[in-house]
């Protein structure tokens with residue numbers, strides 16, 4: 245497995261496997277065949293086998309997959325078996341929403357501080373997570389291990405802020421701002437989350453569906 249380049253398409257499917265396996269565990273299911281997992285996830289059994297083989301995780305003929313083992317292995321692959329400290333830069337609507345969401349912690353993603361420039365937020369906290377002023381960032385980074393910074397600042401501030409984070413030793417950015425951050429992959433990993441992209445995709449599929457229905461209606465006329 246080491247050194248093998250795994251496609252991003254495969255990586256993007258892994259959280260979904262993890263989620264379904266977690267649900268199976270909650271339902272008390274101990275083992276599952278790739279066919280049953282495939283039906284449940286609406287992915288072909290061969291896709292599941294191929295995806296998991298990438299990581300050296302194999303099912304057993306006639307047995308299928310041990311749900312707990314697979315859940316733990318995928319958890320390790322995704323790094324959710326360890327704690328990741330996160331800071332959120334920009335304690336506005338989105339930053340506060342992230343800090344208010346409790347389930348990230350269950351996956352090991354722990355928000356340990358928010359940073360903002362608005363003095364009105366000084367001394368505040370969200371679910372016990374303190375809001376710091378931005379000028380405290382450097383000292384905070386020296387004192388704490390930070391694995392990920394979530395970027396939820398206005399667009400015009402994002403690029404400079406991202407570079408400031410990197411110069412403070414942060415090499416993973418969860419970017420919500422609609423800008424393409426310019427970093428080499430060796431330097432920093434960036435994950436962009438754009439709800440509007442997802443909405444536009446939904447809108448495209450919705451329009452296609454509507455047009456298909458119109459075409460089908462015309463055919464029957």
Ligand code: NAI
Nearest residue numbers: 334335336337338360361362396397398399420437438439
């Ligand atoms: P907001 O205006 O509620 O919050 C922005 C916060 O950033 C404010 O509290 C402001 O004081 C603070 N801020 C400004 N400059 C800063 C700096 N240099 N350092 C630290 N904090 C600073 O805005 P909202 O709605 O929370 O959106 C934040 C960003 O996220 C925007 O860029 C917006 O376009 C983007 N966004 C992205 C979404 C997505 O799906 N990716 C969805 C919603 C918003």
